Structures are given as structure tokens and as C-alpha cells.
Amino acid sequence: MTDTASHEDPLLVAGQSYGSRLLVGTGKYQDLEQTRLAVEASGAEIITIAVRRTNMGQDRDQPNILDVLPPDRYRILPNTAGCYDVDSAVRTCRLARELLDGHNLVKLEVLGDERTLFPDVVATIQAAETLVKEGFDVMVYTNDDPIVAKRLEEIGCVAVMPLAAPIGSGLGIRNPLNIRTIVENARVPILVDAGVGTASDAAVAMELGCDGVLMNTAIAAARDPIMMAGAMRKAVEAGREAYLAGRMPAKRFASASSPIEGLFF
């Protein structure tokens, strides 16, 4: 699914190669047409769908999102949004596999409470263990804890997806050093998931060395979602290229002899 522009720097997840490093969700749009246009403007190739909230075939009499976002064009990534325990998350993944004719790629999230939507990392680890054993390719949502992130990689998850900030908050990357530490320790792709609010947040994630960014509300809740989708596409590319290009060192002044001179007092 790589496009020409980025074929030299593809995102590799579970043995598959992607030209876009921006992954998008499908919730909170006005209607399916707006969803379709925003997804298109984002350039995303991996589209995540909340199985428990979206009709992707469970109800044959209702509009099916897969008619708008056809699986032969997009990599559909079913997710377990709304699951607060191991069992419901695991069952949701099994259902998704059925609906998608055996596709194994899932995004696992097990949330800890309804107010904050922070992940429950203990339950997430348990669910990941089960799903990996059942042959799923698990992309896993987690907090920004470097030890938990490494554990999820060791379990066999194909990508680890730490939050930037709480789901739907738009607060941007609250703890860049944690994200950076997770990236440094990782051998699987690290994608920031949740908390991005605007274009610069996405660029920052990529500049920290993340392999990609997943977002939904930042696009869907913008005043003009379709324009924002295009902005996010460029921001992810800009951040990636800035990371690869190797930024100038930050110094207090151009005349400073060391990159850090005096920054810590």
C-alpha cells in the first residue's frame, strides 16, 4: 500500500509496508460522507474502527462503514474501544476477525475508567498475552510507561502505542521524555495514540522518533475536519522528515559553545 513519495521510508507493521505514518479513526464525524472525505484527505492507509460502536457487518440492515472505507483499499484496524476488562476486549477482537474474514490485525485497548479513559495496563498485558497466543497481530494502546511498553513488546505485540495524553483531550504530548525512552528501547514500531490536538503535536511525536501517529478527535472535532486531516498529513510527514534530517542542536544563544550551556541552573 506504499505510495511513491514515501517508498524509501515505509512504516512496517506486522510484515506489511505502508507509505503513510498517519493512522486515523472513524468516530465522531457528522456522517459517513464526512468520514470518507476526511480519511481521504489524511492520506491514511490504516483505518481504525471501534467494533463495539460501528457497524462493520454486525447489523446487515444498517449502513456498513466498510462500504465507505473498503478493505481492499484501506487496511482496516478493528479496535476494542469501550472495553474495560480482559474478556470483553478479547471477545471483541475475535468478533472482528470473524467480520473481516480472518484478518488478524487488531488494536487492543483495555480502559481503566470512564472518566479519564486511561488504559488499565495490567488488564492490557493479560489481554495481549491471550490475543498473541490466539494468533492475532496486536497493536496495543498503553500509557507512556517505558517498562510496560517493553513488556508488551516482549509478549509479542507487533506495535506499541503509548498515549500522548488522555483520549479525546487534545493536550498534546504531556511527557516527551517518556515517549523518547519508549522509542529508544523498542524493536517494534512505536506509534503515539491518543491526545494529539493539533498539527504541531503530531510533528512533535514524529520528531521524538515515533514510527507513526494515530488520531481521531483531533480531526473529527476540528471546525473543518477535512482541512485538518490534510494538515495532519503534512505535519506527520514534516515531523518524520525533520527527525530523519537531524535537527540543529538547541543552545541558549548562537554564540554558546555547548548545546546546553546554562540551560539547567
Place this chain on the structure above:
Amino acid sequence: MTDTASHEDPLLVAGQSYGSRLLVGTGKYQDLEQTRLAVEASGAEIITIAVRRTNMGQDRDQPNILDVLPPDRYRILPNTAGCYDVDSAVRTCRLARELLDGHNLVKLEVLGDERTLFPDVVATIQAAETLVKEGFDVMVYTNDDPIVAKRLEEIGCVAVMPLAAPIGSGLGIRNPLNIRTIVENARVPILVDAGVGTASDAAVAMELGCDGVLMNTAIAAARDPIMMAGAMRKAVEAGREAYLAGRMPAKRFASASSPIEGLFF
């Protein structure tokens, strides 16, 4: 000089319309060929040249930067880098006008000291008054003081260019609220000038509502200046589009009923 992509949202400076909102300098490159390639990759249409440090015709026996960056293709913006008093800044602008056959557009900077390269705003105001009277179109470098910025506008400067951080520091936007206040008060274009270090910094500047960004070191001192130039191009566009698209409100949690709930304790 607008290109098709941005003809609906041009930057207007001194009655001229530009498709790109990224302005770049020409210092600190390996050689003129690298300068040329980086400028091209940046998509910039306005190119600023330090008159006192660059041969733009003063020395007929040396390579002339205008051969590489021809004035019929780029808007050349001579600047007064290296000037620490009113007189030398004013004289430098007059020299530039001569060398460029009467072009009036200049970037004024009067610096306060060599260690920090902070602007001397008092001298800057004086020089701006003189230059405006002499018919120059003055784009003016200043600190991030909203009162000084407004004063420079009232004098008749065609654009006001507050710093993000000290020249050559790469520290990004140190005081976003000041930049935002300057933007809110302005009737002329506000461009962030100096201090941008990486792509996200440029995006932040645009998301604050700035009309453009000017940079030099962030591109020239990157490990791969040409790739970084492209990253900056995309970052400026991403930030502009995110600004126009209207970002989602930031909240502590998706469930919060007010955008700010609890952020100040």
C-alpha cells in the same frame, strides 16, 4: 509569485502576494549549490540576504549570490544582520536598495549585543522611523514585546517579525502567549523570525496565527539541510491549515464538560 496550491490563502506583504509563508535566509550553508538546493526544497519565495556578509554585487570579482538566487525568480529581502546601531542599519538598507536597482523591501534588524543577538528595540524603532520616511518597505525584526510590536506597526512597517527565541538558538517559541497577543493586536502581517529549531516549532508559530515564519540556521545547520528544508515547508503549511481548520478544544479528559476544567489548580 503565488503557486496554485495556496492561491486562495496568499501571504500579502507590501502589496505583493506570495504563495509560500516560509521565508529563508542564505547563511551558514556549505556552498552556494547547497544554498540553492535548500532554498528550492523550502518552496520559499522571499529570500533574505545579509548585505554585510554576502556578495550581492558589492564585489564584482567574487561569486554573486544573485546568480544562484535570481531576483526575477525570488523576492530578495536584504537584511541588516550584523548591525548594532541605527546608522549602520540605515546605511546598509540604502546600499541594498542601490544594489537591487531601487527595490524598497528590506528586513531591518538592529541588535543589542553580540553574545545574545537580542534586538535593541529602541534603536530598531529609530531606524524604522528613518527608513519608512525614506520610502522603504520595512519588515522589522523585534523581540516578542506586544507594545513594541504595535509601535513598529504604527510607524508604518509593512510586517513585524518577533523572535521565537534568540537568533541561532533553535529553542522554539519561548513565549507563545506574547506571540499570540502580538497577532491579535496586529493589522500588518506578523512573521516569527529567529529561534525556530525544528519542524514542530514552525507549525506552532503558524497555529498561533502568525502569517509566516523566517528561518536560516534551523535549515542550514541540520544534518541534512535539504531534507530539513522540505520538512519546514510542510510544517508551515500544516500549521497554517491547522490554524484555519480550527483545532479541537483542549480538555483534561474527553468527559470534561468545559474546555478547561481543572487545568488551573
Place this chain on the structure above:
Amino acid sequence: MTDTASHEDPLLVAGQSYGSRLLVGTGKYQDLEQTRLAVEASGAEIITIAVRRTNMGQDRDQPNILDVLPPDRYRILPNTAGCYDVDSAVRTCRLARELLDGHNLVKLEVLGDERTLFPDVVATIQAAETLVKEGFDVMVYTNDDPIVAKRLEEIGCVAVMPLAAPIGSGLGIRNPLNIRTIVENARVPILVDAGVGTASDAAVAMELGCDGVLMNTAIAAARDPIMMAGAMRKAVEAGREAYLAGRMPAKRFASASSPIEGLFF
């Protein structure tokens, strides 16, 4: 152990009341005399000792730290620093209980790796469950994950101690919103443990509503540890009083009609 000054606002941990909200460690000092003087200057009543690194009676032929910090004057809080798995942490607590004649109060930490010293929250939860069952009063070091913090409270820990930043980093509170969320959710005391670098960091922790702060390196690695201990004492009191006094709302300008007007763009 309350002193007069703070008897109206004591810290309550495991049914015991303390006048000081600053807890200090004993590592990294020049010698026991410096330890003693710094502890005294800090005003701390709870002193944490790394059982595996300090002689508190294991070796009868060496100087015993309890001779310098006598348990009848200070509440000794043995900790499991240097433990990277459940078993060693649990065994260390049992040893401490023996050495301290049956005192039950311990600080549990189970670390995830030697480079970052981040906690292993999964192992921490397991160790906490065992220790609580064995009758220990467990003060528990953890990361700043609100869901894990709540879980540790539900297990029966008597205090939850999230990090501000990695142990020994001195980076201050990296994620104030997480700490704030932990405080809001808690029914047991929340104390920031690890990462404080200077006095203002301690004040910030208290202003977020924490019940106390524990530190070691910030005092021991200051140029003048004894003066820094006094600074930290005042900073914790200042932060606590500012929290209780109810700070002014933050606004962009005095003239702004709402506390937040324009802070999110």
C-alpha cells in the same frame, strides 16, 4: 511526632500523625555526620533507609545508621531500593521488620530496569498484595499512572507514591496533570517520590494537592546539602500553605473576564 507549627494540618499515614510533610532518604551523603545534619535541617520525621545498601543492624561490626537516626526520634521507613523482582522486594521487607523489632511500615519499590530506574508496576502490584496480606503497612512507589495508583490503594497500601520524574534525575514534575488526577481519585495520602530537583519542584508537588514529598538526591547531591535541606523544608511548607490558601485564578491578563480566556487557541 507533630510539632506545634503544623499540628492543625498533620500528615496522617497508617494511623500515625506527622508534623512534617517532607520525607527524606539517607543515601549519597559524604558521611553519617552530613546525613545527620541534613536530616535535621530538613525537619523530616519519616526517614527512609535502603535496607540492601545500608547497615541498620545486619552487620554488627560496622557503624549502624540507627545510631545516628535513632528510631525513638525518627520514624524509620525501610525501603526496597535495588530490588528488581517481587521476591527480593518481599524478602527485603521481612528482613527490615526483623531488624526493626516488628515495625510494619515499609516503602515498597520494585524497579523495571537499571538504566531508567522506572518502577515495574506489575511486579509492584504483586509485591504489594503479598505484603499487605502479611500485615505490612505499605507505602508504595509507582509511576504516575492514575489507574495503577488507584489499584494500589484498593489493595490496601497506606500511601501511594508516584514519581515526579525518574529516580535521581532532578527533572521535576514531568506530568502535573497525572499527579493531579491521582490526587483527585485518592482516599489515602499521595506523596511524590523521586525526580524532585530543587525547591520549586517540591512546592509544585504540594500545590497539586499531594500530601507530602519524598526526596534524597535533590538534597544529598546539592553543593550544600544542609542548606538545601532547609530550603526543601520551607518549600514543602510553602507549597502546602499555598494549596490550602487557594491560589488566584490564572488569566491571560488582569482585564480578562474569564480565567482561561484565549489560553487554548
Place this chain on the structure above:
Amino acid sequence: MTDTASHEDPLLVAGQSYGSRLLVGTGKYQDLEQTRLAVEASGAEIITIAVRRTNMGQDRDQPNILDVLPPDRYRILPNTAGCYDVDSAVRTCRLARELLDGHNLVKLEVLGDERTLFPDVVATIQAAETLVKEGFDVMVYTNDDPIVAKRLEEIGCVAVMPLAAPIGSGLGIRNPLNIRTIVENARVPILVDAGVGTASDAAVAMELGCDGVLMNTAIAAARDPIMMAGAMRKAVEAGREAYLAGRMPAKRFASASSPIEGLFF
């Protein structure tokens, strides 16, 4: 006016020695009694009074603030709050000198606009020149521009007082690097004036090396102004002592070999 506790580290302004580094204003309190109690709790020795808004003798029939804050106990520092031009500021200082029987110490502020209350640095410089020539000891409010701050020192001001943030905003120190640069360049006392919101803000100002902090709203607009005054007193002392004690270097991890390792990416 030094007290015993701080006689070894006094604040020196205009040849006078002070034991407290916290200066407070008298506006926005419920009544004169609350003013008096808050001032007392703050431990401040220098009290600033807005001449144009407060009766310090102009009206003999109204309560005089000097009856509550007697000049033999406090150093009264008349200020020019509410002045938006050079003339009114200069005239206000002359009036204050008269009312205070020839006392020369004044705090000069010339504001730029009523919405933001940012200083007008050009007018401030002009007024300072006049006042210094007339024999005043000028403590001068300014923005955080290092070049302007140095200029004000060169004119002969006895102390330079950069803002932390806009007056009455409570936003804390918006640009610590600028404040630090001003401190490094200075030979007169630097006091942060305006923008402090809570105790940790005051500590940060002192940790940056400032010689003192002046505040009003942060105390007067707290829910409990008298308790907040005490908190501020301790915070200023804590920050000063932490500065003198020499903080530990900040590092990403305790194991890092250099203070900065990896902080800039």
C-alpha cells in the same frame, strides 16, 4: 531593617539593607486591616503603594494607608501604577516624594495599554532618565527584554524589575531564560515584578538568581490572603536558599553520564 535570620544574605537596594526579599503591594484587599495582616504575614519590609489609587496623605479626611503601614516600620515604595505616559509617571513620583518628606525611592512603571498592562519600554526609559537626573532612586518595572533591562541599569536605576507575566495574570514565569539572562548581565538587583501566581512561581524566580520578588494580586486575590502571604514568605526564602545551596544537575536518568544526555533530540 534586616532581621536576624537573614542578616548574612541581605538584599541591598540603593545602599539600604533588607532582610526580606519579598516585596508586596497593597491593592485589592478587603480592607486596611486585611492589608495590614497580610503584609505582616509576608514578612516584607518594602511595601509598594500605588500613589494614584491610594490615600497616603493626599486627602486628609480619609483613612491614610501610612497609619496602617507606618514608614518608620516599613520602607514605603511609591509606585506609578495607572500611568500610561512619561509625564504622568514623572509627576506621580514628584508627588510621592513630597508626601513622604523627601524619600527618593520610587517604583516606576509606565504601561503600554489597558488591556494587557504590558510596560511601554520606550516611555519607561525616558521617564527613568528624567527621574534619575532629579535624584530619585528608581526601581523600574520592565518587560523581560535583556537589552532594555541593561539599558535601564546603565541609566542609573537602582533595581530592575522584569515581569514574570502580565500584571494580575498569575501565569508564573513565562520566559525563564530571559530572566536568567537579565540576571547574568546585571550589576544591580533584579527583582521579578508581576505575574507570580502561587508559591512555586516565587521560588522559581529566586532559583533563577533573582534578588527578590514583588507581588500583589497573588496574595490579595488568594482565597486566604494571609495564609498565602506566609506561603510566599517561605517560598521566597526556599528559592533563595536553593539557589545558594547549588541544585543537583538535571539528567534524564541517575545513570546518565552527562547532565544533559539526550535532552535535545
